[in-house]
Amino acid sequence: MDFAAFWNAYEAIIKKARGGSLTVDDFAGTTMSITNPGTIGTVHSVPRLVQGQGLILGVGALDYPAEFHGASDETLARMAISKVVTLTSTYDHRVIQGAQSGDFLRRMNEYLLGADGFYDEIFASLRIPYEPIRWAKDFEFSKDEQINKTARIQQLIHAYRTFGHLMADVDPLEYKQRSHPDLDVVTHGLTLWDLDREFATGGFGGKTFMSLRKILGLLRDSYCRTVGVEYMYIEDREERQWIQNKVEVGAQKFAPEEHLRILHKLNGAEAFETFLQTKFVGQKRFSLEGGESVIPLLDAVLSSAADQGLVEVCIGMPHRGRLNVLANIAGKSHGQIFQEFQGHYAENQVQGSGDVKYHLGTEGVFTSHSGATTKIYLAANPSHLEAVNPVLEGIVRAKQDRLNIKNAYSVLPVLLHGDASFAGQGVNAEVLQMSQLAGYRTGGTIHIVVNNQVGFTTSPHASRTSTYSTDFAKIIQAPVFHVNGDDPEACVRIARLAFEYRQAFKKDVVIDMVCYRRRGHNEGDEPSFTQPLMYKMIDAKRSTRTLFIEALIGRGDISLDEADEVARDYQNQLEAVYAAVNNLHTESDPNFKAPVAPDAHEIITSISESLAREIAATQTAIPEGFNVHPKLLPQLAKRVESLNDDSIDWSTGEMLAFGSLLKEDRPIRLAGQDSRRGTFSNRHAVIIDKENGNEWTPLRALNSDENHFFVIDSLLSEYAAMGFEYGYSAEREDALVLWEGQFGDFANGAQTIIDEFISSALQKWGERSSLVLLLPHGYEGQGPDHSSARIERYLQLCAEQNMTVAQPSTPASYFHLLRWHALNPTRRPLIVFTPKSMLRLRAAASSLADFTSGHFRPVISDETVKNATRLIFCSGKIYHDLVAERAKTGETSTAIVRVELLYPLPIDEMIAEANKHPSANLLWVQDEPANQGPWSQVALRTSEQHGGRGFGARILRRVSRRATASPATGNHHLHEDEQKALMLEAFTR
Known part of the structure; x- marks a missing residue:
């Protein structure tokens, strides 16, 4: 029997004694009695044995020695005078010897002084979370001491x-x-x-x-x-002091109405899960059971946000507990959720495949206890854990930028995580690192780790090295609050504190809510195979709601009547849910029409000459006192001059596109690795004063609102950085949003964002994005990691008009493409394979007339050759290589046609070009190996045998490098040999 069990048994006997209900059986086997005359002031007593007793222990009063009764508390403490108690042992010598009695009192004395871990066992039994203070002799007490x-x-x-x-x-x-x-x-x-x-x-x-x-x-x-706080690693003394002032005051007592609100939220959380478990048996829902306290926790965050006047709270979270949050926080109707369980979706909800119910998002309005309201947005997400995090941050930044209230940060991001994924997924570190960067800052995110102490079947000791799953949040000096999920009051208290911290310091803060997962990873899983001991404890546990009710009644915080009312409310919620499921009907907007993309020529993308010159003039309108690097001055001047000599290069063409859109009041955000200068020292969108480091952004002169043009050097990240821009573009419908890779090769570090959001979000969730990916691509002998943006991968993802993929060959084509995309009401992602060596190639330059007339052309004809015997289709840089080779050899019977648009593949235009040369052999020539580049998709989409539209009796044949596992050779001489062989085959096949 441990001390807690002894204490409970002792209290039970006392209760019986006071109630006069002791029976003979209660005395069975007793041979020792304890009497405590000390309770009435007796210091020393020798109680008398009664028949049948072997020993009676007399306990005197616990008090200071008589000679110190007049001493003050200060004197007693200074002199190390403690209270004492006299124990006497009256025994029957026929049962107990005198020596045994003395030894018994000696052992009692030793135990009371802490021998043999006596107090340690008591503290452990009573769950007192610290060590007892040990018996020790006092040091000499002096002023110096x-x-x-x-x-x-x-x-x-x-x-x-x-x-x-x-x-x-x-x-x-x-x-x-x-x-x-x-x-x-x-x-x-x-x-x-x-x-x-x-x-x-x-x-x-x-x-x-x-x-x-x-x-x-x-x-x-x-x-x-029930709360542990980590914050002493924070360098800012003001922050540490703020936390101390909030924490070191003891827990403030909740008002009765606050208790009831917490209880109502727990009711809703448990009622929802109970209903789903009974009505949709075996269906995956990733329940919140065991972590229900996250509902009152989120309620506290949103209530604080509403009461403080925040415009909106945006939530990103995984699938566990998502349905519960949708129903009990975001306000999605039970009926709509149950429709999704039964497979019924409104026609206008998705445009393609749709997704499982625990991936879907929603929007709504949240009302706090005071009646204040704030908008709430719950982002859709894939099963790829933590992938939604940078996306949500981008959404929040876009909302804040649109509000255009400087440093207000009136949209609050809240991210929920699992313990295993928070520790294991590297994107979390990337998102944390961007949290205080000027181009990505959102004013602080509240992170909530729903820590159920297991990742699918993997225990914490196998899933992380750190003490806590939250430890790497310390890299940005974010405070971490660990809280017991079975203490919903503490959860609410910490939620409010976290919100206050975010508002005070505009920084991230982490709540680690330690809880458990009552069922398996999903509802069809058996968790006891891998965590048998954990699930023995879980199976024996009562729910958080039940424990909370018992605690409130035990403390007298609510009455039995109030508890009964809560129980009735719980039952009413269940009945309301049952009623909702019987009144399901699928709703859709009868006026809904899916937008259709206009043809390229239907959008006016050309600009006037005067506007082009106004834009170019910004490059030389140097502010007074600004010191431009002398090597940069000629480059800026050339941008103006190139309008006169038809030598407009790639960067100038981009400048004209950006500038014209700014004049049309369209916001632009370009972010990427080294994007302000440009990887190849080509863009120079932001100029740095060589003397003092001040910045000058020439194109900002075209729009009075500086928030309309951002060019940002991103952190060295692909995953989080691209995800952020995707989220920004999804929210900011009016903006041209671009993410640029240092080299296109590196974009595969963000493959999850490409696969799960960019290529498929519209089909899964009805979520539209117009993000532009700028991916430098081209075979120039720089090796396997600086040659290929993996065109083939993007084309493989293309279907159902989900995105646009292009590889423009001139600055003017790039200009018209960007403007067409920005002005296109049908928002879809655009993948652009941009050049490297072509950036300054004279043969690739455009004239001013190319910008003041025309539009984006998916296919560009070769008007120099009539009735060719060989027709080459190609895309990108290789066009200029082929033209140069044709001029070098004097070839006159080969036409070279550029395919600027790779998806949707302009097959009608390609057929029309082939019909201009009815006797020509048809070739597709590409730099990339045979198993890479556009060829596979071009071949598939032009093959009549595979459902494509072909060229009649003629076959389109490939000319390329041989199929290889690596994108390119790392040997420059071998690259040159491959290039020569490629050119030779193109003109001899």
């Missing part, structure tokens, strides 16, 4: 602030008695005799002096109860 101990008190306070979280009781499944040497008073040279001595605190707890007993009590209440 008091000064010395004051310093030790400061060390003790610092130790609790730093390591107190290690002893916090945050695990709802299993209590573990924890210890840490830095939290033991003995380590700091303090003893139990110091408990009632007062020491200077340095302002701790808002007081100048406190007794060690009170200091320890406040430290333990602040850092070692």
Whole structure:
């Protein structure tokens, strides 16, 4: 029997005795009695044995020795005078010998002084989350010693602030008695005799002096109860002081109406899961059971946001608990959710495949307890854990930029994570790193880790090296609050604190809500195969809601009547859910029409000559006193001159596209690795003063709103950086949003974003994006990692008009493509394979007339050759190589046609070009190996045998490098040989 069991048995006997219900059976087997005359003031007694007793233990009053009854508390503490108790043993010598009685009293004395871990066992049994203070002799108490101990008190306070979280009781499944040497008073040279001595605190707890007993009590209440706090690594003293002022005041008592709101939220969470479990048996839903406290936690965050006047709260989260959040926080109707369970979707909800119900998002309005409201947005997401995080941050930044309220950050991002994925997925580190960067800042994100202490079947010891799954949040000095999920009051308290911190410091903050997963990874999974001990504990646990009701009644915070009303409310919610499922009907907008993309020529993309010159003039309108690098001045001047000599290069063409869109009041955001200057020193969109580092962005002169044009050097990330821009573009319908890779080869670091969002979000979730990916691509002998943007991968993802893929061959074509895309009402992603060596290639330059007339042409004819015997279709840089080779050899019977648009493949235009040369052999020539580049998709889409539209009796044949596993050779000489062979075959086949 441990102490807790003994205590409960003891209290049960006392209750019977006071109620007069003791029976003979209660005395069976008893041979020892305890009498406590000390309760009425008796200091020493020798009680008399009655028949049948072997020993009676007399316990006297617990008080100070008589000679110190007149001493003050300060004197008693200074002199190390403690209370004493007299124990007497009256025994029957026929049963117990005198020596045994004496030894018994000796052992009692030793136990009371802490021998054999006596108090350790008691503390562990009662779940007291810290070590008992050990018996020790007092040090000599002097003025010098008091000064010395004051310093030790400061060390003790610092130790609790730093390591107190290690002893916090945050695990709802299993209590573990924890210890840490830095939290033991003995380590700091303090003893139990110091408990009632007062020491200077340095302002701790808002007081100048406190007794060690009170200091320890406040430290333990602040850092070692059901909340553990990590923050002492934060360098900013103001932040640390702010947290201390909030935490080191003890828990504030909740008002009755707050208790009831928490209880109502727990009711809703549990009722929802109970219904789904009984009505849709075996269907995957990734329930929140075991983590229901996240609902009142989120409710507290949103209530704070609404009460503080924030415009919107945007939530990104995984699939676990998503349906519960949709129903109980975001306000999605039960009926709509159940429609999705039964496979019924409104016609206008998705345009393609659709997705499982626990991936879908929603929008709504949240109302706080005070009646204040804020908009709520829950982002759709794939099963790829944490992938939605950068996307949501981009959505939030776009909303904030559209509001255009400087530094207001009135849209709050909230990200929910699982413990295993938060520790294991590298994109989290990328998202954290971007949190305070000017181009990505959103004013702080509240991260909530729903820590169910298992990842599918993998236990924490196998899924992370760190102590906590949240440890790497320290890289941005974000405070971390660990909270026991079975204490919903603590969850709500910490949610409010986290919100206040975000508002005060505009930084990220992390809540680690430790809970459990009542069922398996999904509802058809058997978790006890891999976590048998954990699930024995889980199966024996009552729900968080039940425990909370019991605690409230036990503390007297609510009455039995209120508890009964809560139970009725719980039942009514269940009945309302049942009623909702019987009134399902699929709703759709009868006026809904899916937008259709206009043809390229239907959108006017040309600009006037005067506008082109106005845009170019910004490049030389240097602000007074601004010092441009001397090597850069000629490049800026050439942009103006090139309009006169028909030598407009790629960067100037892009400048004209951006500038004209800005004049049309269309926002532009370009972000990427080294994008302000350009990887190839080509763009120079932002000029740096060579003397003082000031910045000048020439194109901003074209629009009075500086927030209309951002060119951002991103962090060295692809995954999070591209995800952010996707989210930004999905939200900012009016903006041209571009992400640029340093080289197109590196975009595969963001393959999850490409696969799960860019290529398929419209079909899965009805989510539109117009993100542009700029991917430098071209075979120039730079090796396998600086040659290919993997055209074939993007084309393989193309279907159902989901995106546009292009490889323009001139600055003018690029210009018209960007403007066509920006002005196109049918929003879809655009993948552009941009040049490297062509950036300054004279043969690839465009004239001013190419910009003041025309439009984007998916196919560009070769008007120099009539009735060719060989017709080459190609795309990108190789066109200029082929033209140069044709001129070099004097070839006159080969026509070279550029395919600027790779998806949707302009097959009608290609057929029309082939018909111009009815006797010509048809070739597709590409730089890329046979198994890469556009060829596979071009061949498929032009093959009548495979359902494409062909060229009649003629066959389109391929000319390329041989199929290889690597995109390109790393040997420059071999590259040259391959290039020569490619040109030879193109003109001889």
